[in-house]
Amino acid sequence: MESFRHLSPNEILNRSFECSCGRKHTIPIERIEYQRNTLSHLPQILNPFIKTEILMVADGNTYGVIGERIGQKLSEHGYTMKLCCIHRDHDVVPDERSLGEVMTHLDENTGFILAVGSGVINDLCRYISARTKTPYGIIATAPSMDGYASSVSPLIVHGKKISFIVGYPRFILSEPEILCDAPEIMIQAVFGDVLGKLTALADWNLSAQINGEHRCKECMLLVERAVQAVIACADLLMQGQEDSAVKLMDALILSGLAMGLYGNSRPASGAEHHLSHYWEMDALAKGHEHALHGNMVGVASHVTALAYQKVIDILPEGFISPDAQEIQSLLSTVRMPDSPAGLGISKDLFHNSILKAMYIRDRYTILGFLDDNGRLETIADELTEYLY
Ligand SMILES: [Zn+2]
Numbered sequence: 067m068e069s070f071r072h073l074s075p076n077e078i079l080n081r082s083f084e085c086s087c088g089r090k091h092t093i094p095i096e097r098i099e100y101q102r103n104t105l106s107h108l109p110q111i112l113n114p115f116i117k118t119e120i121l122m123v124a125d126g127n128t129y130g131v132i133g134e135r136i137g138q139k140l141s142e143h144g145y146t147m148k149l150c151c152i153h154r155d156h157d158v159v160p161d162e163r164s165l166g167e168v169m170t171h172l173d174e175n176t177g178f179i180l181a182v183g184s185g186v187i188n189d190l191c192r193y194i195s196a197r198t199k200t201p202y203g204i205i206a207t208a209p210s211m212d213g214y215a216s217s218v219s220p221l222i223v224h225g226k227k228i229s230f231i232v233g234y235p236r237f238i239l240s241e242p243e244i245l246c247d248a249p250e251i252m253i254q255a256v257f258g259d260v261l262g263k264l265t266a267l268a269d270w271n272l273s274a275q276i277n278g279e280h281r282c283k284e285c286m287l288l289v290e291r292a293v294q295a296v297i298a299c300a301d302l303l304m305q306g307q308e309d310s311a312v313k314l315m316d317a318l319i320l321s322g323l324a325m326g327l328y329g330n331s332r333p334a335s336g337a338e339h340h341l342s343h344y345w346e347m348d349a350l351a352k353g354h355e356h357a358l359h360g361n362m363v364g365v366a367s368h369v370t371a372l373a374y375q376k377v378i379d380i381l382p383e384g385f386i387s388p389d390a391q392e393i394q395s396l397l398s399t400v401r402m403p404d405s406p407a408g409l410g411i412s413k414d415l416f417h418n419s420i421l422k423a424m425y426i427r428d429r430y431t432i433l434g435f436l437d438d439n440g441r442l443e444t445i446a447d448e449l450t451e452y453l454y
């Protein structure tokens with residue numbers, strides 16, 4: 067048996083582990099690097115593809131931040147570059163329109179897709195890379211989400227958020243100066259997403275105990291390590307230092323690797339993500355703006371922990387519930403809303419989301435547990451009463 071819970075991301079890559087959970091875990095990412103001057107190695111890293119065309123996918127913002135510079139550099143080194151820059155008046159959405167836009171830039175000479183951005187750009191490129199069997203790599207422009215190293219792309223199809231298990235990037239590259247340039251609101255949001263792991267892990271433990279669902283302690287401990295590292299530097303996060311941006315990125319990579327090693331998002335996503343997806347889909351359906359993913363997950367994680375606390379009497383013996391007060395106080399440390407009302411979510415929408423979010427995907431969480439025990443409606447009423 068091989069333990070990987072203490073390894074650094076680069077020690078995990080290019081290996082496979084016979085795990086105590088009975089499964090073999092492996093992750094086919096070749097390189098993860100975000101030190102100073104990392105991007106100066108890009109021409110050499112892409113060398114196997116120099117005879118093909120490199121399709122760079124960026125958005126208006128990320129192209130200006132770093133894409134243009136990288137494109138010029140690669141051209142100087144003899145690469146044939148093609149650009150797909152997605153422009154929108156609002157944030158780019160990973161929907162059919164964006165997918166189509168990237169697809170129309172692919173042609174028979176495209177040998178590599180170079181994604182320049184964070185969440186959405188990565189999700190689009192990961193999906194298209196898998197479907198067209200064209201390798202891709204990501205230049206991360208912000209420590210904004212943990213999907214870089216995972217194998218899942220959440221996309222919006224017919225207005226609904228659907229997670230596709232697709233594949234991995236060849237590499238994840240960035241530099242500290244780029245990462246710490248991320249706006250404060252994005253850092254806050256990602257902190258919320260990381261806090262969400264506390265309830266995600268509780269949900270996995272709950273399902274393992276109640277339903278005997280398969281569980282991997284190594285992957286869980288990897289995620290827990292990531293969360294604790296971020297919590298430990300919560301105070302420093304908002305000061306815009308390179309150190310803390312890099313620490314945040316370390317945590318996101320670890321959590322993403324846990325998902326990648328496990329093969330799906332179970333280690334890092336539970337009821338808090340289902341609630342957040344429910345709110346997001348409601349906003350998309352109505353054409354309204356919504357808060358950033360991580361802001362919603364942070365609040366939903368607080369809500370989920372409150373739900374756990376309300377049913378301590380019927381949880382399995384010795385079950386350790388997530389600490390709602392701790393989550394709430396950490397949210398306030400980074401000056402983030404801790405309640406759905408603070409995100410502009412209406413009372414009705416909130417009440418409905420507690421009742422229906424569990425149908426978003428087939429994954430057992432505290433919400434399913436409440437339902438099984440006939441407590442879902444009462445808890446929805448009580449939480450709504452408490453939070454509004
Ligand atoms: Zn998330």
Ligand SMILES: [Zn+2]
Binds near residue numbers: 085089284
């Ligand atoms: Zn395992």
